[in-house]
Amino acid sequence: MARTDETLSPxxxxxxxxxxxxxxxxxxxESRWQDRWEAEHTFEAPNPAGPLADPERVxxxxxxxxxxxxxxxxxxGLHVGHPLGYIGTDVYGRFRRMKGFNVLHALGYDAFGLPxxxxxxxxxxxxxxxxxxxxxxYRRQLRRLGLAHDTRRSISTTDESYYRWTQWIFLKIFESWxxxxxxxxxxxxxxxxxxxxxxRPTPDGRPWAELSPIEQRTLIDDHRLAYVSEAPVNxxxxxxxxxxxxxxTAEGRSDRGNYPVFRRNMRQWKMRITAYSDRLIDDLxxxxxxxxxKTIQRxxxxxxxxxxxxxxxxxxxxxxxTTRPDTxxxxxxxxxxxxxxxxxxxxxxxxxxxxxxLWTGTYGTPAEAVAAYRAAAAxxxxxxxQAEDRDKTGIFTGSFAVNPANGDLVPIFIADYVxxxxxxxxxxxxxxQDDRDWEYAERFGLRIVRTVQPPDDWTxxxxxxxxxxxxxxxxxxDLNGMGVADAKAAMIAWLEAHGHGRATTTYRLRDWLFSRQxxxxxxxxxxxxxxxLPIGLPESMLPVALxxxxxxxPRALDPEDGTSEPELxxxxxxxxxxxxxxxxDGTKRYQR
Numbered sequence: 029m030a031r032t033d034e035t036l037s038p039x040x041x042x043x044x045x046x047x048x049x050x051x052x053x054x055x056x057x058e059s060r061w062q063d064r065w066e067a068e069h070t071f072e073a074p075n076p077a078g079p080l081a082d083p084e085r086v087x088x089x090x091x092x093x094x095x096x097x098x099x100x101x102x103x104x105g106l107h108v109g110h111p112l113g114y115i116g117t118d119v120y121g122r123f124r125r126m127k128g129f130n131v132l133h134a135l136g137y138d139a140f141g142l143p144x145x146x147x148x149x150x151x152x153x154x155x156x157x158x159x160x161x162x163x164x165x166y167r168r169q170l171r172r173l174g175l176a177h178d179t180r181r182s183i184s185t186t187d188e189s190y191y192r193w194t195q196w197i198f199l200k201i202f203e204s205w206x207x208x209x210x211x212x213x214x215x216x217x218x219x220x221x222x223x224x225x226x227x228r229p230t231p232d233g234r235p236w237a238e239l240s241p242i243e244q245r246t247l248i249d250d251h252r253l254a255y256v257s258e259a260p261v262n263x264x265x266x267x268x269x270x271x272x273x274x275x276x277t278a279e280g281r282s283d284r285g286n287y288p289v290f291r292r293n294m295r296q297w298k299m300r301i302t303a304y305s306d307r308l309i310d311d312l313x314x315x316x317x318x319x320x321x322k323t324i325q326r327x328x329x330x331x332x333x334x335x336x337x338x339x340x341x342x343x344x345x346x347x348x349x350t351t352r353p354d355t356x357x358x359x360x361x362x363x364x365x366x367x368x369x370x371x372x373x374x375x376x377x378x379x380x381x382x383x384x385x386l387w388t389g390t391y392g393t394p395a396e397a398v399a400a401y402r403a404a405a406a407x408x409x410x411x412x413x414q415a416e417d418r419d420k421t422g423i424f425t426g427s428f429a430v431n432p433a434n435g436d437l438v439p440i441f442i443a444d445y446v447x448x449x450x451x452x453x454x455x456x457x458x459x460x461q462d463d464r465d466w467e468y469a470e471r472f473g474l475r476i477v478r479t480v481q482p483p484d485d486w487t488x489x490x491x492x493x494x495x496x497x498x499x500x501x502x503x504x505x506d507l508n509g510m511g512v513a514d515a516k517a518a519m520i521a522w523l524e525a526h527g528h529g530r531a532t533t534t535y536r537l538r539d540w541l542f543s544r545q546x547x548x549x550x551x552x553x554x555x556x557x558x559x560x561l562p563i564g565l566p567e568s569m570l571p572v573a574l575x576x577x578x579x580x581x582p583r584a585l586d587p588e589d590g591t592s593e594p595e596l597x598x599x600x601x602x603x604x605x606x607x608x609x610x611x612x613d614g615t616k617r618y619q620r
Contacts, residue, residue, distance in 0.1 A: 071176040073132035089130040094121050098138040101162035106169045118175045134181040137163050145548035155548045191550040192571035202564045205251040206303035245561050253300045258293045260367050260448045265592045268582025270543035280407050290406040290590030299540040330536025335520050337529040339429040343373035349451040354515035356433040357500040358479035359456035362440045365448040366405040376426025387424035394426035405444040406590050413444045420468045432528040466490040547580040547597040555618035575604040
């Protein structure tokens, strides 16, 4: 660089030039180059010319597409984590550009979401206005960083032209089902054809033609990859919406607003990602990833082989999943998640005779005890409920179940360390072979029966290791002396032969959940007819645009009332929420 007055500071007293490069000069140099790059369209990747252009090359140059993770455009602007990731892709893109590649480096903005809406509610500014302001700030900051993005290819997820395609993708998922025999997704119409032809039997064996139209639709909906279901969620009445786990503090309050958050079941849209569990695990073998990352992925999916076992109760069969069916003889009590759908039916009218006060607390009836415990559990996060170092709590329902292996009556508790989102939401408690069950049994004075013989020098509590089976015999089954693997196989065979259970594989992975209690999010391309069942809109009606709405505040709800129901702001837009459409069988009225 030539020495000019602009680049040199005055000489010091000894004639040696003072430091020439300071922040002012750096900013001026950076700004000059950024202006030149913009004027000369340096980072704008040309499109292929003509319909016969080589899809892999542009003007004789190979193509490279780089897409950065979309940032959420908050009012605070970029944080240090953004350039930490973006600089890496920027360096790679510049290297490839200097090697002769036609580089398209793009970035968009994940602009829908609760923070923008909550800020809009607090300030009275429409979330669209605030979002556009935040995006403009991000673009200005990204330019100052000198990143080589093609700004012509920048979108926001709030653009109708963008979420038209997310709605299109949702419809493709909604109109598909997973065929386990072929290990792939197929169009839902092919499933309907199989039911109609009899190639696929209905669950209860009735011919398809004998099912009512609503039964037929419900059966099809039960197979869709996108479906509606009751699901345990983080309900925050103070914000009027469901929150992600990351939006809930360790104290069980909302990260934004510090309102109480309650765990409860609500109807939600879900995506059946669990149908792909085996493929997700098995396909890790062909990925060129570090082994440590593959291990994290496998643990996240969490494939477990075991058995589903049915315990008889006065309210009907209670199903549990266990990876250790060989320990069934040692199941001395059961524990259900507070949210389990059978809890109400299992809650007795009065405490049974000789019920221990330790099981009942100070409550006069099981209903009072269960209600109080459920209310307390609803204020805790899943993370807090699973903490290993916390005291185990629970309450007796007043009911008993029958252990199918030995006919013993086992008391049924609810406890918050059991989660509805894992397994069946109920466990058979085997304190002799499980640390948490041992701790719970000691806390409530419950029986402990070992079913695996510990080593002679064992001095601990629950024993989780290998050893011969003990205390595991009935009139038709004798596991005593068997190793764990053989005892598992023998127990599963016995369960299936006697109708008490079946071999089962489960996964830690849960189906993906969508929540749309608020205004600021892309609408589902779904309507509901008079039956209350969902219908996917035709592609010609996309996008289903978010209607303009000035009053997007949720209905004022008591922050302490975890039983309250959300009022969707979109429900106030009558012309949008109720529509007349012709979807192939004449014009009818539908609800969004």
